[in-house]
Amino acid sequence: MTSTQAIQKICILRLSAIGDVCNALAVVQQLQQALPEADITWVCGKAEAHLLALFTNINVVIYDKRDGLRGLLCLKRQLKAQQFDVLWHMQAALRASLVSYCINAKRRIGFDRSRAKDGQWLFTNEKISPANSPHVLDGFLQFLNQLNIAPQPVKWHVPLSEQDRDYAKTLLNTDTKQLLICPAASKAYKNWTIEGYVGIALYALNQGYQVSLIGSPANNEMALSEQINQACKGRLSNLCGKTSLPQLWALIDQADILISPDTGPAHMAVxxxxPVLGLYAHHNPQRTGPYQYRHYVVSVWQQEIEKEQGKPASQLSWRSRVKNPDAMQLITLDAVIDMFETIKQEQQL
Known part of the structure; x- marks a missing residue:
């Protein structure tokens, strides 16, 4: 392998989604610590660029998938003059691999064959070693090993602005414990039930928490939050759609607990x-769960995947997905309340 001293320009390719970009960010920050003089460019999606804009030591280049071929040609022109020493191709998807053709790099590092789905291995000339853990972030850490950089314990540095922190404070009562609920994932089948969200919200209110609903301005997220708040007779603070991504990050930073299904804000919280109380049914939380808080996940994934496949989960692929569209309804309010109490108690220690 080439000495790290010869690495001056590095391109990161991870287009989406918010949660995966957050996981990749922890690894990129370790890369920056190991190679402080290296110039880092990150090719990402439009929404993810708003998140990465906080990090002034990363050059952000946007590829909007809605632009299709025209967007690819534009990206190729934009990067034509740049020659990178290393490309980290961190997304095993055909669209991302097509984007990788727009990036000139001597070393094109991608996933090992077990993770290089959609033929990603055809677009790289180096493969990382398989990870010992199924978690997405542990897979990302192998990119460091490929550059002879020893991975360190995972942590993030998020340079939230004072302006965003101040805005978050105007939305929250800082004298009260704060519970945020992010009810909607990008895919509706990952959402818990309205009755469940209402039940845990009312329980937390009775425990003295201010309870706020968060999410993007997407119509489905706004509608779901409004339904939950109406069912709680307007006792919640409905902040859904009222924050930019950096403002949302500042809001999450000031919360005591976040309850969320498998979606981006869960990873922003990590x-x-x-602390994140994650709600999982369709995907293995040991693979996609909130990295530092997987022990707080309430999950029915294992019981449901074993029921569908007729085998122990240990014998199944870590990618195995529960197909039952109603699987999230199997998460009980009692289980969520019990985990909420566990988090509370641990915070008091």
């Missing part, structure tokens, strides 16, 4: 050390 990055600022806010």
């Amino acid at each position: 990055a600022v050390n806010t």
Whole structure:
């Protein structure tokens, strides 16, 4: 392998999604610590660029998938003059691999064959070693090993602006414990039930928490949050759609607990050390769960995947997905309340 001293320009290719970009960010920050003089460019999606804009030591280049071939040609022109020493191709998807053709790099590092789905291995000339853990972030850490950089314990540095922190404070009562609920994932089948969200919200209110709903301005997220708040007779603070991504990150930073299904804000919370009570049914939380808070996940994935496949989970692929569209309804309110109490008690120690 080439000495790290010869590495001056590095391109990161991870287009989406918010949660995966947060996981990759922890690894990129370790890369920056090991190679402080290296110039880092990150090719990402439009929404993810708003998140990465906080990090002024990363050159952000946007590829909007809605632009299709025209966007690819534009990206190729934009990067034509740049020659990178290393490309980290961190997304095993055909669209991302097509984007990789726009990036000139001597070393094109991608996933090992077990993770290089959609033929990603055809677009790289080096493969990382398989990870010992199924988690997405542990897979990302192998990119460091490929550059002879020893991975360190995972942590993030998120440079939230004072302006965003101040805005978050105007939305929250800082004298009260704060529970944030992010009810909607990008895919509706990952959402818990309205009755469940209402039940845990009312329980937390009775425990003295201010309870706020968060999410993007997407119509489905706004509608779900409004339904939950109406069912709680307007006792919640409905902040859904009222924050930019950096403002949302500042809001999560000031919360005591976040309750969320498998979606981006859960991973944003991990990055600022806010405990996450994750709700999982379709995907293995040991693979996609909130990295530092997987022990707080309430999951029915194992029981459901074993029921569908007729085998122990240990004998199945870590990618195995529960197909039952109603699987999230199997998460009980009692289980969520019990985990909420566990988090509370551990915070008091």
